Amino acid sequence: MWNLSESEILLTISELSVAFAGFASLASILGQRFSKDDPRLDAGRLLNMLTVSLAITVLALVPLLPMLLEWSPRWAWGASGAVGLAGMASLSPSILRRARTMRQYPGFNASAYVANYTLFFCAILGFSSSVFGIPSANPFLAYFGGIVALLTSCAILFFRVIASLLQTDVRDTA
Secondary structure, eight states, rough: OOOOHHHHHHHHHHHHHHHHHHHHHHHHHHGOOOOOSSSHHHHHHHHHHHHHHHHHHHHHTTTHHHHTTTOHHHHHHHHHHHHHHHHHHHHHHHHHHHHHHHSSTTTTOOHHHHHHHHHHHHHHHHHHHTTTTOOTOOTTTHHHHHHHHHHHHHHHHHHHHHHHHHHHHHHHHO
């Protein structure tokens, strides 16, 4: 039978991703005039973060339907992993294109770029493992790993957006 803590974890992740999106959107509106980085870079970061955040929200809710339908854990997590892979495949071209374009703008952070690509790969690995039922003892773990990788990427993007908007030139404050 289903463990209630799995659904609670997924709902909490969904709430966290919505909070990231909301706070970053609000901060970008309030902090636009203070940003040191190129505005196109901030816009790209924010758009990528919102895309990933909303994807996390949906992907955290996807397994709830199979849970309610009382599917076996193997099929529920496998189907959810397939939806995760489909979501990644549909969203990744625009995210990756935007990220490549952002490399040319002042303020681009190569470390965050590499970290986000690595986390993107980890998410694909987690969802793929979920599809194939690995680990078989607890199929939730692979799907959870994919979601956490995306949430970590979202947190990095969130931090980069906020840090950029809060940076000020020392000469401006004197």
